[in-house]
Amino acid sequence: MTASTIVTPVELTESDRRHADRLEEVWKEPAGFLGWFKAVHHTTIGKRYMVTAFVFFALAGLLAGAMRLQLAFPEAHILSNDKYNQFFTVHGSTMMFLFAVPMMFEALSVYLVPLMVGTRNIAFPRLNAYSYYLYLFGGMMLWIAFFCNTGADRGWFSYVPLAGPDYGPGKRPDFWAQMITFTEVSALAVAVEIVVTVFRLRAPGMSLNRIPIFVWGQVVVAFMVIFALPGVVLSSTMLLIDRTCGTQFFNPAAGGDVLLYQHLFWWFGHPEVYIIFIPGTAIVSTIVTTFSRRHMFGYLMVVLALVATGFMAFGLWVHHMFATGIPQIAESYFTAASMTIAIPTGAQVFCWIVTLATGKVVLKPPLWWVIGFFFVFIMGGMTGIFLASVPVDLQVHDTYFVVAHFHYVLIGGAVFPLFGALSYWFPKITGRMLNATLDQVSFWLFFIGFNTTFFPMHLVGLRGMPRRVYTYQPGMGWTVLNQVESFGYVLLFLSVCIMLWNVYRSARHGTIAGSNPWNAGTLEWATTSPPPSYNFLYLPTVNGREALWDAAPNQPIVVGLHDDVRSFLTTRILDAEPDGHEEFPSPTMWPFWAAVSTGAAFVGSIFTPWGITFGAIPIAITMIGWFWPERQPAERRRAREIWQSE
């Protein structure tokens, strides 16, 4: 099965080698210091996303450590209330906006989706570079402000009027709101790229019913990003202009409405949770398939479950607002909707279990992380049912029970699969295997540490501890449980340290992986590890759901594309029949300058509304440079037009 011709052979023939050299010449990333800012290939940008998102994860994790230290003792004075409020806000905002979404959606899909659909780069590669720089600048802005004691301190959803002009003095909420703007633009850009890449750039033969489940998951997420983010664009922008321009959207004294903000925020905020964990379930489907050594059971059901989850996620937002006194009939609707979404997720769980139960299970580290996912995430799903019920929610909402619930859902649904993905795709990215023993050690430390930290939070919440309190009084029955939680943090910390060490060492001294160490079925394993700058020597074609497992003995490859320009094949949406070829733009510095000027406009608008007005000028200049047409030899342009008209 692995002998098919779509897999890059170890020994290249003379003509293959010349072809590879020409491709390398055309596709290689520009060298030197300036070249670093010109890079546009999706593997380069994808790796940057991964490293940056992981740095933010580690930083926000350290803040969690300080908070756990403060909460280990009642009425402790390790962190002042002002510091604590900044710590938990920056922890939550970073984890949600700078780690979870950029890592689960942007980093993974930018790196993997073009490889998995068998093309040479992501659609709109310059936009991709631009999106990365914006994300980086937004994250840096929040953290630099935090180090200057201007850290956001109004919670990761910055409710008004607490974050409004009257009760949120200084610039803290403004930095928060503009960090949202940065990450919104960045996520929307990647969403558009992913939709186009998957719908138009797939390998011939990869019809809709053969798209890998991982890619399906990322497409669903891309659409959710496109529909959900406008909600938070509105709420954070209205908050910002309430603060800087004196509008009164959220001021009840002037006819504004504080609940409007919550509706807009949670219209985005609830789908956000699914944006974070749908990639996680898609990773689980991938790893379960590979390590059960069989095709995924219930492919259609799983894909439909992902799509259904994507739709239903938009009908649940009010369950974050049950305590606000929404009319009961409306609350009942959202109870029903919130409980119904358990059905598609349950269907996925049953399909995974059947796949494992009917396959030949090989217990390697990626599968251990997935087993951890099952235990943790399903527990989070179960506690979610408590929150969906209006009366029960009125008791547990905004207590540590909720803190426990969403850490079970988000760490279970995203971080466990992410670490599984790290151990699964590490050989593809670096060409070397991750050390399995160290990986096992970090898994067990993480699993035990996680449950030690977060399980007691359910109990302490039921015993009445509200969330977001910087301290609590002795004699409430919370002290011992909080100390257990703080101890669990130490295990989590050790686990992540071991993992970092493992990544550092294995990237240098790990065993050479080869192109397909797991004998897996999707297209990213058809090329060498790490993939060359042009991804595939010859673009592959696809004959089944697992492209490599189902390949015919003489599975054809795509030939005849120019190898002296960055050309790629476009295919039709439904059946992936080839319908044209196009050229990717070349590396350039303009996206970087465009991101710098966009960033200047966003940061400037924190201090004066004129920031956007004057900031638009450099943005326009850099965008003109970006889209300035390149000279093309006349005959090649003609040839392309003829090819496309046929």
Added chain:
Amino acid sequence: MMFLAAVPGFSGDQTSLNPVGPGASHIEHTFALIFWITAVVYIIVMAVLVISIWRRHHSLDTMPDPQPTSAESDQRAQRMVAVAIGVTTVLLFTMMISSFAASRAIATMNYEQALTIHVFGHEWWWEVQYPSDQAWKSVVTANEIHVPVGVTIRIHGTSRDVIHSFWAPNVQGKRDLLPGYDTDLMLKVDQPGRYRGQCAEYCGEQHAHMAFYIVAQSQDDFNHWLQGQQKSAPPPATPQTLHGQQVFLTHACVMCHTIRGTTAGSRVGPDLTHLASRTTIAAGMLPNNTANLAGWILNAQNIKPGCRMPPNGLSGSDLQDLVAYLETLQ
């Protein structure tokens, strides 16, 4: 469900697991139903998962070739998955209907016969009013809500600044107090006692120290308490307390606080007319005694950083007299 809360030294006066009124007990029944269903389902699913992996796992160093799947076994599995989804749906509906029933039971508590109490959230304390048709009979107090046992109470609330959430878990689920909105929360306490509550919506610097107590007492005791609160503050009876009153009326205190029967009438801070009848100060943070009161007046920012009470540079004798005066405000 009390076993979830069982711990030595845990008084259970702020927990949803120890209900003392119909609101909290309806919720606790739904909670128990969901708890047992989800616990059993979780254990079954995890057991099936572990058994499947255990039965099918191979300790291989190399990855074997993918296995062909048989149509029959997949069809059998399909039927099992369909049954599992069916069972999931039925269980979800059971929990949903139980949840609706609890909501309905809480919503049908009697509005007509209810005693109305107004609660206003402030950064970071609770203003409590007992309205009356005759102005002189209405009562204003703070952070301690006295209620008669067995009488339906209507908490009519809103916020004076940011969003707060009124939550005394032993009695009833929480309800947000939103600026610009009036909200009603019905509750009833069946057992006399003191039940702690706390703001549950993050409201800024001192969100952690925004507690209150519900004091449930017999109707007679409640009436007696209410009549006491309706009175104005007694005039100072000794030279020391008279001087204390002068200190109060000539320093910053008078800018924010009310003491009925004097010229102090500002509504920014808590009403102090019957301060000495309350058991705690600073929104449930400190026991109401001489030392705490003096420390709080001198520099509240040391105790509750960020709170609205400014430091007061009073001389030792002024402070002593002021505290002595405040302690007469029974």
